[in-house]
Amino acid sequence: MERFFQSALTEREGVEQPVSVNPNLIRKKRKDLSVDDYVAGILGGDWMVLSRAITMIESANVAHLQMAQDVIERCLPYAGNSFRVGITGVPGVGKSTFIETFGNMLTEMGHKVAVLAIDPSSERSKGSILGDKTRMETLSVNPKAFIRPSPSGSTLGGVARKTRESIILCEASGYDIIIVETVGVGQSETAVKSMVDFFLLLMLAGAGDELQGIKRGIMEMADALVINKADGDNKRKAIQAQSQYKAALKLFPQPESQWTVPVEVCSALENVAVDKVWEIMTRYETHTKGNGFFERNRTNQLVNIFYNWIQFTLQNNFYNRTFTQQEIERLLPLIRLRKISPYKAATLLIDEVAKTTD
Amino acid sequence: MERFFQSALTEREGVEQPVSVNPNLIRKKRKDLSVDDYVAGILGGDWMVLSRAITMIESANVAHLQMAQDVIERCLPYAGNSFRVGITGVPGVGKSTFIETFGNMLTEMGHKVAVLAIDPSSERSKGSILGDKTRMETLSVNPKAFIRPSPSGSTLGGVARKTRESIILCEASGYDIIIVETVGVGQSETAVKSMVDFFLLLMLAGAGDELQGIKRGIMEMADALVINKADGDNKRKAIQAQSQYKAALKLFPQPESQWTVPVEVCSALENVAVDKVWEIMTRYETHTKGNGFFERNRTNQLVNIFYNWIQFTLQNNFYNRTFTQQEIERLLPLIRLRKISPYKAATLLIDEVAKTTD
Numbered sequence: 001m002e003r004f005f006q007s008a009l010t011e012r013e014g015v016e017q018p019v020s021v022n023p024n025l026i027r028k029k030r031k032d033l034s035v036d037d038y039v040a041g042i043l044g045g046d047w048m049v050l051s052r053a054i055t056m057i058e059s060a061n062v063a064h065l066q067m068a069q070d071v072i073e074r075c076l077p078y079a080g081n082s083f084r085v086g087i088t089g090v091p092g093v094g095k096s097t098f099i100e101t102f103g104n105m106l107t108e109m110g111h112k113v114a115v116l117a118i119d120p121s122s123e124r125s126k127g128s129i130l131g132d133k134t135r136m137e138t139l140s141v142n143p144k145a146f147i148r149p150s151p152s153g154s155t156l157g158g159v160a161r162k163t164r165e166s167i168i169l170c171e172a173s174g175y176d177i178i179i180v181e182t183v184g185v186g187q188s189e190t191a192v193k194s195m196v197d198f199f200l201l202l203m204l205a206g207a208g209d210e211l212q213g214i215k216r217g218i219m220e221m222a223d224a225l226v227i228n229k230a231d232g233d234n235k236r237k238a239i240q241a242q243s244q245y246k247a248a249l250k251l252f253p254q255p256e257s258q259w260t261v262p263v264e265v266c267s268a269l270e271n272v273a274v275d276k277v278w279e280i281m282t283r284y285e286t287h288t289k290g291n292g293f294f295e296r297n298r299t300n301q302l303v304n305i306f307y308n309w310i311q312f313t314l315q316n317n318f319y320n321r322t323f324t325q326q327e328i329e330r331l332l333p334l335i336r337l338r339k340i341s342p343y344k345a346a347t348l349l350i351d352e353v354a355k356t357t358d
Numbered sequence: 359m360e361r362f363f364q365s366a367l368t369e370r371e372g373v374e375q376p377v378s379v380n381p382n383l384i385r386k387k388r389k390d391l392s393v394d395d396y397v398a399g400i401l402g403g404d405w406m407v408l409s410r411a412i413t414m415i416e417s418a419n420v421a422h423l424q425m426a427q428d429v430i431e432r433c434l435p436y437a438g439n440s441f442r443v444g445i446t447g448v449p450g451v452g453k454s455t456f457i458e459t460f461g462n463m464l465t466e467m468g469h470k471v472a473v474l475a476i477d478p479s480s481e482r483s484k485g486s487i488l489g490d491k492t493r494m495e496t497l498s499v500n501p502k503a504f505i506r507p508s509p510s511g512s513t514l515g516g517v518a519r520k521t522r523e524s525i526i527l528c529e530a531s532g533y534d535i536i537i538v539e540t541v542g543v544g545q546s547e548t549a550v551k552s553m554v555d556f557f558l559l560l561m562l563a564g565a566g567d568e569l570q571g572i573k574r575g576i577m578e579m580a581d582a583l584v585i586n587k588a589d590g591d592n593k594r595k596a597i598q599a600q601s602q603y604k605a606a607l608k609l610f611p612q613p614e615s616q617w618t619v620p621v622e623v624c625s626a627l628e629n630v631a632v633d634k635v636w637e638i639m640t641r642y643e644t645h646t647k648g649n650g651f652f653e654r655n656r657t658n659q660l661v662n663i664f665y666n667w668i669q670f671t672l673q674n675n676f677y678n679r680t681f682t683q684q685e686i687e688r689l690l691p692l693i694r695l696r697k698i699s700p701y702k703a704a705t706l707l708i709d710e711v712a713k714t715t716d
Binding site for chain 1: 427661667704
């Protein structure tokens with residue numbers, strides 16, 4: 001077990017590759033916190049501690065990762081008691097404005113709202129938290145809201161894993177509505193769908209026919225379609241689009257949740273009908289808790305985490321050995337010079353590592 | 359090594375999960391072929407043997423997989439001597455028509471053309487080969503063309519791996535132009551980009567602004583943009599779009615290939631200017647072979663295969679043990695009943711498997 005987290009990994013197309021740890025990334029801590037400190041802070045609702053714990057989850061540093069895992073394990077019994085909402089939509093659909101209006105409305109109703117993001121293409125540094133906070137100006141200063149930008153990472157798998165773990169900590173810290181936002185370019189929707197209770201697709205009126213092909217797969221995942229920006233001249237078009245989408249949805253097979261996907265029209269900018277979206281969600285929660293789908297879906301997600309964590313750990317254990325790293329250094333030039341096939345090299349490496357204990 | 363391929367795996371979000379083998383899927387062979395038979399048939403250009411070898415690659419059957427690996431290893435020295443083209447575009451852009459016209463043109467020029475597809479969402483059975491062949495009516499009966507639909511599989515990683523291996527066999531069998539087609543819904547483009555020399559983005563004129571956001575990431579990957587369906591009334595719109603895209607591309611950073619991405623207009627339906635697209639590709643080949651990028655790109659792809667194969671093998675070795683399967687059967691109910699966290703269960707399982715030799 002001690003070797004569990006001995007190296008830093010980046011992930012690429014599902015494949016984790018070793019990277020050297022940049023010492024600049026391991027920032028000097030303000031004050032070292034113990035696992036107990038973290039757990040107490042998180043359970044006590046201290047957002048600074050929560051924030052530092054999430055930084056630990058995202059860290060490439062070995063000690064951080066091990067500690068994060070201990071914190072997660074201790075927080076798990078207090079997690080799960082939230083409604084998890086995934087939100088997607090093409091860039092320009094007004095996701096930030098929607099989340100801002102929606103989030104503030106929820107906190108006024110007494111909820112605590114955490115907003116996480118998934119963007120596997122994001123190269124954002126820590127500094128860009130500011131960027132996200134600017135996007136949601138009022139929500140970011142709302143004491144009952146917690147906003148966290150997408151963890152960096154080159155693969156969806158890695159980014160999704162980190163977000164899944166962050167959800168647990170947010171829940172343990174008392175956030176009872178978790179919003180996971182995607183960038184809406186078609187790659188991260190499946191990942192988000194796999195970690196939420198409700199998946200919301202924001203749409204625009206007047207999108208061309210060409211767009212429909214792209215959206216179909218994502219439309220099939222949605223638990224509600226909401227046409228945003230139904231303000232000013234757009235209003236009429238939005239209502240037209242609403243009936244078109246309603247008709248289109250009738251052609252889709254009924255989802256496993258036995259839920260009839262509604263199409264709503266709203267203006268996040270003018271705060272019109274955003275409450276109706278929340279109404280849909282509470283109706284969905286009642287419906288799926290009634291027919292058992294809610295629980296079944298959560299259970300499936302746990303099973304997914306199990307397999308994901310096996311994959312992550314297998315890779316980690318493998319790459320975490322000096323011997324592995326040395327052999328890779330020896331094999332890569334041979335692969336590049338076509339002296340050995342990448343298949344043979346990989347098989348050879350795995351056989352050698354299996355025989356060695358270092 | 360004997361344990362290497364002892365189970366069938368499906369893959370989901372990069373995570374390979376064990377499945378039971380459906381005995382109906384293991385079809386009775388017409389006549390059993392040996393590795394020697396396969397290699398001789400492939401190198402001799404026998405497309406029936408090539409087709410059966412690819413079926414082996416796609417098989418969930420253990421013996422098939424091991425044999426496929428032997429065949430690939432023996433074919434590798436004869437592979438690589440082709441130009442590999444990835445083609446993407448939204449549904450409705452006319453990919454099939456383009457590939458049909460383009461492929462027939464190339465065979466008339468004396469080339470042998472293989473068309474492979476990547477569609478991770480595809481649930482197509484073997485029977486759907488017909489579907490693909492109907493899509494490309496004349497190319498499918500062209501003796502110098504080989505068309506193969508997307509391997510089935512629920513993850514991109516698995517589908518991509520199988521396609522990568524199929525490319526090797528097609529090349530060894532004398533196909534000197536390999537076309538890899540994606541469904542164009544934004545998930546498989548990165549995977550295709552990672553296995554080709556040239557990435558072609560087919561576009562439509564008159565796509566709304568909303569679409570641009572989705573396309574940007576894919577546009578950045580493209581080595582050429584071709585606006586298809588420039589026929590009839592669409593012609594003028596296509597030429598307008600051409601200059602718009604040209605302007606847009608100027609804002610993108612220059613790719614590592616130092617290649618200036620051209621924008622072409624064509625009508626695959628009327629076979630107008632499809633030859634210009636091939637002209638672009640040959641220019642690209644000369645350019646990138648001249649500056650070393652072509653070779654460098656191929657080398658990077660080999661390194662990617664290496665890491666991909668490590669991942670696949672690690673998972674395979676792990677799940678391929680009776681003990682692992684038994685322990686998973688024991689742990690899953692505990693996870694479902696929330697008696698153990700999926701993180702702890704995964705860690706426990708890996709520790710136990712490491713201690714056991716069965």
